[in-house]
Amino acid sequence: MAQTEENENQEKEAQILDAACSEFLAHGKNGTRMQGIADRAGVNKALVFYYFHSKDLIFQAVVDRNFRMLIETMTMNVDFTAPAESIIRQFTHNHIGVIAKNRELFQFFSGEIWMNPEELINGISVSLKKQTKAVYSGFEARIAAAVQKHEIRSIQPLQLLLNIVSLDVFYFIAAPIIFSLTGTSAAEQKRIAQKREDEVADFIWNAIKYEGGNGI
Amino acid sequence: MAQTEENENQEKEAQILDAACSEFLAHGKNGTRMQGIADRAGVNKALVFYYFHSKDLIFQAVVDRNFRMLIETMTMNVDFTAPAESIIRQFTHNHIGVIAKNRELFQFFSGEIWMNPEELINGISVSLKKQTKAVYSGFEARIAAAVQKHEIRSIQPLQLLLNIVSLDVFYFIAAPIIFSLTGTSAAEQKRIAQKREDEVADFIWNAIKYEGGNGI
DNA sequence: GTCTATAATTCGATAGAC
DNA sequence: GTCTATCGAATTATAGAC
Numbered sequence: 331m332a333q334t335e336e337n338e339n340q341e342k343e344a345q346i347l348d349a350a351c352s353e354f355l356a357h358g359k360n361g362t363r364m365q366g367i368a369d370r371a372g373v374n375k376a377l378v379f380y381y382f383h384s385k386d387l388i389f390q391a392v393v394d395r396n397f398r399m400l401i402e403t404m405t406m407n408v409d410f411t412a413p414a415e416s417i418i419r420q421f422t423h424n425h426i427g428v429i430a431k432n433r434e435l436f437q438f439f440s441g442e443i444w445m446n447p448e449e450l451i452n453g454i455s456v457s458l459k460k461q462t463k464a465v466y467s468g469f470e471a472r473i474a475a476a477v478q479k480h481e482i483r484s485i486q487p488l489q490l491l492l493n494i495v496s497l498d499v500f501y502f503i504a505a506p507i508i509f510s511l512t513g514t515s516a517a518e519q520k521r522i523a524q525k526r527e528d529e530v531a532d533f534i535w536n537a538i539k540y541e542g543g544n545g546i
Numbered sequence: 547m548a549q550t551e552e553n554e555n556q557e558k559e560a561q562i563l564d565a566a567c568s569e570f571l572a573h574g575k576n577g578t579r580m581q582g583i584a585d586r587a588g589v590n591k592a593l594v595f596y597y598f599h600s601k602d603l604i605f606q607a608v609v610d611r612n613f614r615m616l617i618e619t620m621t622m623n624v625d626f627t628a629p630a631e632s633i634i635r636q637f638t639h640n641h642i643g644v645i646a647k648n649r650e651l652f653q654f655f656s657g658e659i660w661m662n663p664e665e666l667i668n669g670i671s672v673s674l675k676k677q678t679k680a681v682y683s684g685f686e687a688r689i690a691a692a693v694q695k696h697e698i699r700s701i702q703p704l705q706l707l708l709n710i711v712s713l714d715v716f717y718f719i720a721a722p723i724i725f726s727l728t729g730t731s732a733a734e735q736k737r738i739a740q741k742r743e744d745e746v747a748d749f750i751w752n753a754i755k756y757e758g759g760n761g762i
Numbered sequence: 763g764t765c766t767a768t769a770a771t772t773c774g775a776t777a778g779a780c
Numbered sequence: 781g782t783c784t785a786t787c788g789a790a791t792t793a794t795a796g797a798c
Contacts, residue, residue, distance in 0.1 A: 374764060384793080438660070462727045463727070518704075590783055
């Protein structure tokens with residue numbers, strides 16, 4: 331009996347959080363209404379306050395859950411013992427994959443990064459930061475080694491990381507505007523999107539692969 | 547007398563629009579208060595409505611003014627008769643220059659693109675669209691010619707444009723988060739920023755320059 | 763825990779005096 | 781054209797019954 335009640339409670343709380351994710355992702359922090367969250371969760375508005383106390387707090391809960399997922403997926407599953415080209419392709423595949431699957435989420439953060447930069451950065455838990463720094467350290471060491479071994483040309487690891495992330499990610503923010511400004515047809519847009527992952531990976535690899543004695 | 551009055555009137559209207567730019571850029575559309583605009587302009591709130599009628603309309607006025615400036619600067623002043631490498635460097639220089647000088651403005655649009663995509667895209671005037679399309683046609687033709695002449699390797703012009711814009715622009719959105727996640731010191735951040743323009747131009751050129759008979 | 767009802771506030775917008 | 785005063789709608793948040 332107690333078990334059943336507990337499950338039901340947890341279930342409603344989870345329903346509310348799920349609904350909050352959908353609403354905040356669709357409308358941003360300012361655009362989301364507590365009533366909208368309640369409606370989507372199928373509960374009374376007061377219950378949202380009962381579980382989450384305020385709009386700020388439920389927003390923070392949404393940010394925590396999703397930002398963690400996004401960062402974890404973008405830093406995970408890269409085998410640093412592989413050849414440099416393979417690492418680049420793994421990164422690009424991971425990034426574009428997770429963003430394409432979570433377009434809304436990603437665009438949400440692109441907006442909120444600018445509206446509440448401190449809130450977002452401070453919201454990153456210490457453990458997640460540590461974990462991400464560890465992955466970056468691996469990347470940095472591997473790139474430095476690749477430069478030394480003439481796998482790739484000389485490049486600063488952090489600049490390379492910025493380049494990779496920019497190419498993987500910015501497409502999902504800017505493509506609508508650029509397609510509109512260049513007058514690109516819907517069919518052409520689709521073709522561009524389908525080829526995007528390979529194009530980006532080729533582009534990065536061409537940019538960094540070692541080409542002999544001239545040093546650059 | 548009539549002259550003086552007219553000047554004063556125009557002056558107040560201009561003050562209000564200037565104030566609106568600052569407020570919308572700082573707080574976004576939803577975050578901006580009509581009272582805040584009035585305060586910053588040093589006028590009464592009712593006067594803001596007298597000149598601009600509604601929040602939507604003054605927002606549109608702000609978007610029109612700034613978006614036009616941004617797009618014009620980003621597409622201007624590129625000499626398509628120059629060598630391909632020089633064109634790449636001109637583009638990168640223009641983009642990074644205008645964004646660095648208008649960080650706030652640019653980040654504002656990155657946020658609003660997602661909140662109100664139609665409003666932004668529809669807000670682009672027909673003449674500006676035409677002008678931008680013409681520049682893009684020049685770019686497209688020049689890239690196609692460069693491929694044929696073996697100045698650069700084979701690449702779709704639109705993919706290349708997306709790559710250039712991504713590399714030039716995304717740094718200004720993502721750098722804070724990436725620096726935070728990688729634990730980059732302030733001094734190192736400064737060094738990265740100073741070298742960014744050259745790094746990006748080199749990266750792009752290395753990625754596309756022609757390297758002999760293997761075709762890619 | 764869950765609901766109804768409502769308080770409290772914020773904010774866009776307008777009426778009307780000058 | 782510029783101001784004061786205020787309306788009315790929307791929205792967060794809470795009090796209190798069940």
